[in-house]
Amino acid sequence: MAVDSSNTPKSSTTQHTELQVELVASDGSGSGSSDSVKRMGGSGAVVSHSSPSTPLSSVLPKWWRLAKIWFTGEERWAARGYAAAVISLALVTTLFSVHISYAQRDFSTALSEKDVGGFYAAVRKFVVIIVIAAPLFSFNAWVEERLVLAWRAYLTRRLTRAYFANRAFYHIQQRGDSMAAGAISHPTPTTALSEASAAVTMAATSASGSVGGGGIDNPDQRLCDDVGSFVRSSVSLSLTVCRKIFSCVAFAGVLWGVSGSLVLFMFIYAAVGTFVTTAMFGRVLTSLFYRQLAREADLRFSLVRVRENAESIAFYGGEGGERVRVLSRLDAVLAVAADRIRWSALYDLWTSVYSYATILVPSLLTAPRYFAGEIEFGVISQASFAFSRIDAALSIIINNLAQISGLAAETERLDTLIAAMKASVAAPEGDAGGKDSRGSAAAAASLLLSSAGGSDVIRRRTDPDLRGLELQHLSVITPSGSGRGFAGAAAKLLATDLSLVLEPGQSLLVVGPSGCGKSSLLRAIAGLWTAGSGTVVLPGSAPPASRGSVPVFFLPQKPFMPLGDLRTQLTFPGAVPAGASGAQGDRDPAVSTAIASARGGQRLLTELLERTPLLAEGRAHSAQGVAGSGGNGSSGGVAPTLASATGDGCTTGSAGRLPLSDEELLALLDDVSLPDLVQRVGGMDVELDWSSVLSVGEQQRVAVLRLLAAGPTLAFLDEATSALDGPTEGRLYGLIRKRIGCYVSVGHRMQLLQHHTHVLECLGGGVWRLDSSAQYQHRMAVATGLHP
Ligand SMILES: Nc1ncnc2c1ncn2[C@@H]1O[C@H](COP(=O)(O)OP(=O)(O)OP(=O)(O)O)[C@@H](O)[C@H]1O
Numbered sequence: 001m002a003v004d005s006s007n008t009p010k011s012s013t014t015q016h017t018e019l020q021v022e023l024v025a026s027d028g029s030g031s032g033s034s035d036s037v038k039r040m041g042g043s044g045a046v047v048s049h050s051s052p053s054t055p056l057s058s059v060l061p062k063w064w065r066l067a068k069i070w071f072t073g074e075e076r077w078a079a080r081g082y083a084a085a086v087i088s089l090a091l092v093t094t095l096f097s098v099h100i101s102y103a104q105r106d107f108s109t110a111l112s113e114k115d116v117g118g119f120y121a122a123v124r125k126f127v128v129i130i131v132i133a134a135p136l137f138s139f140n141a142w143v144e145e146r147l148v149l150a151w152r153a154y155l156t157r158r159l160t161r162a163y164f165a166n167r168a169f170y171h172i173q174q175r176g177d178s179m180a181a182g183a184i185s186h187p188t189p190t191t192a193l194s195e196a197s198a199a200v201t202m203a204a205t206s207a208s209g210s211v212g213g214g215g216i217d218n219p220d221q222r223l224c225d226d227v228g229s230f231v232r233s234s235v236s237l238s239l240t241v242c243r244k245i246f247s248c249v250a251f252a253g254v255l256w257g258v259s260g261s262l263v264l265f266m267f268i269y270a271a272v273g274t275f276v277t278t279a280m281f282g283r284v285l286t287s288l289f290y291r292q293l294a295r296e297a298d299l300r301f302s303l304v305r306v307r308e309n310a311e312s313i314a315f316y317g318g319e320g321g322e323r324v325r326v327l328s329r330l331d332a333v334l335a336v337a338a339d340r341i342r343w344s345a346l347y348d349l350w351t352s353v354y355s356y357a358t359i360l361v362p363s364l365l366t367a368p369r370y371f372a373g374e375i376e377f378g379v380i381s382q383a384s385f386a387f388s389r390i391d392a393a394l395s396i397i398i399n400n401l402a403q404i405s406g407l408a409a410e411t412e413r414l415d416t417l418i419a420a421m422k423a424s425v426a427a428p429e430g431d432a433g434g435k436d437s438r439g440s441a442a443a444a445a446s447l448l449l450s451s452a453g454g455s456d457v458i459r460r461r462t463d464p465d466l467r468g469l470e471l472q473h474l475s476v477i478t479p480s481g482s483g484r485g486f487a488g489a490a491a492k493l494l495a496t497d498l499s500l501v502l503e504p505g506q507s508l509l510v511v512g513p514s515g516c517g518k519s520s521l522l523r524a525i526a527g528l529w530t531a532g533s534g535t536v537v538l539p540g541s542a543p544p545a546s547r548g549s550v551p552v553f554f555l556p557q558k559p560f561m562p563l564g565d566l567r568t569q570l571t572f573p574g575a576v577p578a579g580a581s582g583a584q585g586d587r588d589p590a591v592s593t594a595i596a597s598a599r600g601g602q603r604l605l606t607e608l609l610e611r612t613p614l615l616a617e618g619r620a621h622s623a624q625g626v627a628g629s630g631g632n633g634s635s636g637g638v639a640p641t642l643a644s645a646t647g648d649g650c651t652t653g654s655a656g657r658l659p660l661s662d663e664e665l666l667a668l669l670d671d672v673s674l675p676d677l678v679q680r681v682g683g684m685d686v687e688l689d690w691s692s693v694l695s696v697g698e699q700q701r702v703a704v705l706r707l708l709a710a711g712p713t714l715a716f717l718d719e720a721t722s723a724l725d726g727p728t729e730g731r732l733y734g735l736i737r738k739r740i741g742c743y744v745s746v747g748h749r750m751q752l753l754q755h756h757t758h759v760l761e762c763l764g765g766g767v768w769r770l771d772s773s774a775q776y777q778h779r780m781a782v783a784t785g786l787h788p
Pocket of ligand 1: 174478479492494512513514515516517518519520521
């Protein structure tokens, strides 16, 4: 073990106290809105404000950006085929409508003239048209539904994959979400207009997706509900526009034949109506949709949290507080709903007045010519029909404003989700965005680092020959101005110029007071945080001919139990069920390329896409993957191995690992003192809510089993045995010592000392000290007076 002397406290230059710089929250959503935080009257809760709600016209380019993901992706021919089919059907059905108008005209004229023969001829014509048109109309509806389904499936898959690429889910969560306190506050406006402006302002919060720290609210809801509604509304509105255009052209011809002045009047009337409608209701309804989506997601999230933490809440007796919190979120939903009802009523009143006027106009304008004997009776009804069709076409915004507003809100929310994913590629440290977009937070971080003598990104690389760990002048700072509850928080220097080399056979225990930065050091090594400077060098490939064989494996503080059977728990993150839809190929780089356009993202996403087929093929093909994984070690950049780190394990793509047989798993269960687990739960294939049925200590033993199964070159354990009794912890460390060549643990218990060769102690203010275990023990004994 080698250590740079600058890490010892004797250096006076490093004896500074905690450096703190006040940071201003910046917007990492990429939406470009500027945030400020204000205290709203009445509720007293903190609300994040940003620029006024986006006008509808600026949503169109964002909508197209989202729409073209499908239309230019790998399913583009299917997408375009569907689009061509529904547009053609819309055209055909419009032509049928024109025919129906002529049939109606003959029908009415025959009736008024008591022409029996003409009447039955018109009825026959009408029946023929309906017999052909009815199946066409329902076929049209069927194709439309299929299109919605195919588009939604594609878009959800693409966004979900991007959500998991480059750990976007982690960075987005780190940047904070709407569950921050201010998200549920509600203004108490006194007039309809102030309500409207409050709605607009509140909407901007969700529009930028930013609440107090540049994060986005409820990404899960965006992936599930918003994608579905976006697709449905897009299809329905696009088709409505197509139909309206066809109908406008077709019926304008019909109406022009009856009265040119009617056509002229129609256009002027519709233009004035559209202007008044969008000016009066456009922004308000759109912003109310934003608020509604965000508040409903908040309510659902608060209930999910209660379900996930049911036992802790019950132990604390915290149900009273939780009930109030859930009900306050319900109040926020209801308040938005009440606003919407009020504005919808006004909007309905306006559209009714507008529409009723159009019923009278055609009769008023054509009746004098009928009375003069210039036109027959049927022409009046045909003119009314054509007039109503053109009116419907020209009043598309007036009649569909509610749906347009909803689509605008969903477009904005998906657009900011993609922007947040891009930011994860550009600035994976969980900071408030890329270098350029970080604004004052970045400036403050740079200031902090310049005092620590660094750049502002921790570099990581792999060395195929390395069997241990190397830290070169590592400085780590917290992601500032980000994260839940960290909005505007001061950046904190956790390590300054830390250098060490850990060799095979050596092990390091990281100790220090709570909150000094032990786990954060592991976060920096794992690449979850990159704010800081220096270089982390990690093993690039697994030891030859070893079992599961991954170079590096992390066990986090909180064991993660995925959904699935017991085998999935034991082999996580190694096994992806064969044929699992989540692992289906998604090789078109549309979304991924968009996201990856930021610095370095392309390579990571390409790696992800390349690995996917193997993941999809699962256990059956994983043996071949081992052979392929030999070349994973690269000497520059972030190792693919680490790029996929999540949950308990950070392993080389799971495809690179040999599947474990049940016998091997049983033997490992025996090793980690869980010999009867399989029998107790009813078999390897049983699916349970594992985090509820297993004690925390049992979950930690399962996590250690995963580590032993992976057999990495280098392992990191962050208080991974903290819930275990002393003897069990000792037994597990005995196994780890035997089977893992090199490991780093974070822990508080003195008995862990005997399982480690070295100790890295955090002294605070970014200063660390490295000792051998014996030296450390001696120092402690002297400090506590046990040793002279
Ligand atoms: N996402 C974050 N954003 C900003 N600061 C953070 C974030 N996560 C942790 N911190 C802060 O970084 C500091 C170090 O946290 P860390 O989790 O590394 O502490 P630790 O030494 O492992 O503590 P413990 O022994 O209690 O687990 C703490 O002050 C913590 O509040």
